[in-house]
Amino acid sequence: MPNLSNMNITEVQRRFIEEIAELFVPWGVPQTAARLYGYLLLCPEAASLDSIAVDLEISKSSASVAARLLERYTLVRRRSVRGSKRILYEVSDQYDEILAGQNRMLLSLSDLLRGAEEIVPAAATRQRLEDMADFYDTARRAMDEARRKWSKSKKIR
Amino acid sequence: MPNLSNMNITEVQRRFIEEIAELFVPWGVPQTAARLYGYLLLCPEAASLDSIAVDLEISKSSASVAARLLERYTLVRRRSVRGSKRILYEVSDQYDEILAGQNRMLLSLSDLLRGAEEIVPAAATRQRLEDMADFYDTARRAMDEARRKWSKSKKIR
DNA sequence: TGGAATATTCGAGTTATGCCGAATTTGTCA
DNA sequence: TGACAAATTCGGCATAACTCGAATATTCCA
Numbered sequence: 001m002p003n004l005s006n007m008n009i010t011e012v013q014r015r016f017i018e019e020i021a022e023l024f025v026p027w028g029v030p031q032t033a034a035r036l037y038g039y040l041l042l043c044p045e046a047a048s049l050d051s052i053a054v055d056l057e058i059s060k061s062s063a064s065v066a067a068r069l070l071e072r073y074t075l076v077r078r079r080s081v082r083g084s085k086r087i088l089y090e091v092s093d094q095y096d097e098i099l100a101g102q103n104r105m106l107l108s109l110s111d112l113l114r115g116a117e118e119i120v121p122a123a124a125t126r127q128r129l130e131d132m133a134d135f136y137d138t139a140r141r142a143m144d145e146a147r148r149k150w151s152k153s154k155k156i157r
Numbered sequence: 158m159p160n161l162s163n164m165n166i167t168e169v170q171r172r173f174i175e176e177i178a179e180l181f182v183p184w185g186v187p188q189t190a191a192r193l194y195g196y197l198l199l200c201p202e203a204a205s206l207d208s209i210a211v212d213l214e215i216s217k218s219s220a221s222v223a224a225r226l227l228e229r230y231t232l233v234r235r236r237s238v239r240g241s242k243r244i245l246y247e248v249s250d251q252y253d254e255i256l257a258g259q260n261r262m263l264l265s266l267s268d269l270l271r272g273a274e275e276i277v278p279a280a281a282t283r284q285r286l287e288d289m290a291d292f293y294d295t296a297r298r299a300m301d302e303a304r305r306k307w308s309k310s311k312k313i314r
Numbered sequence: 315t316g317g318a319a320t321a322t323t324c325g326a327g328t329t330a331t332g333c334c335g336a337a338t339t340t341g342t343c344a
Numbered sequence: 345t346g347a348c349a350a351a352t353t354c355g356g357c358a359t360a361a362c363t364c365g366a367a368t369a370t371t372c373c374a
Contacts, residue, residue: 012276028185044279085320085371119169122201139303146299242350
């Protein structure tokens with residue numbers, strides 16, 4: 001039986017949270033952490049572990065580990081409140097961090113592919129590896145460029 | 158005890174395969190499938206389930222599920238040999254498919270964020286969601302653009 | 315420094331995932 | 345269509361990942 005008395009989030013908000021989770025889970029983010037991220041996206045201000053645990057209906061320890069996981073991903077930042085032992089969490093405003101991981105991945109991949117050209121005998125295979133490396137590098141650069149432009153335009157604002 | 162008699166891949170090749178796997182596993186690709194992808198990247202021509210199983214030292218059923226998983230990801234394509242029940246697998250030459258998934262993810266994400274602006278009360282939060290949606294959309298478009306350019310230049314070649 | 319409030323870690327139980335060999339199904343040729 | 349070869353599915357086992365409540369550690373105030 002769901003506890004309806006402490007319901008601080010609306011039905012549509014709950015749905016949003018679940019949809020965010022559905023999006024992130026396939027990318028390796030654990031369910032609880034993904035839901036927490038959705039929750040924080042909606043929060044008008046930083047949230048405490050207690051309110052997280054209540055609203056998401058999870059234990060406080062789960063809230064704690066999920067929050068620190070998101071913190072390691074740098075999707076979320078911790079805000080220590082002066083004069084209190086409470087820690088508040090909020091979404092990081094460097095949202096390009098989601099893409100930074102992909103960027104690193106693409107960089108490693110093209111490096112690896114290029115390095116492998118020496119260990120394949122067939123010329124056609126070598127060519128394919130080189131093509132792939134080029135492609136991923138191009139895509140990575142495009143994304144990086146967009147990211148750079150964006151952070152510049154954000155500073156101006 | 159490792160079976161050395163049927164070793165069709167060299168030590169450096171094995172290392173390459175493991176490195177590819179290390180790269181893909183954190184992105185949710187199962188170990189075996191990731192290794193298989195690395196293997197196929199090195200193969201001069203399409204490989205049968207049997208040779209896969211031997212070279213990667215996995216069971217044939219594992220090879221089968223891994224191959225079809227990669228096929229669903231469209232990282233790999235199946236090549237049915239006319240006049241034989243053998244199926245051969247090779248890496249897909251549309252290697253932009255690795256990025257296509259990320260593209261879809263970014264599109265869904267920005268859509269979701271934009272749709273959520275109506276369900277948050279605080280104006281500042283709404284603004285943040287809009288900013289994020291814009292950002293991911295920009296990044297996605299940049300990547301898509303690069304992809305498009307690439308496939309055009311490939312056709313010319 | 316002691317004590318209360320809070321966060322974090324630990325150990326156990328539960329669930330999900332991956333791999334394998336055996337059984338089944340599918341596809342090809344005679 | 346029968347028989348054979350290959351792919352696929354199935355059930356069980358082992359391992360890893362998550363979640364939780366309890367125990368422990370940390371932080372702040374008096």
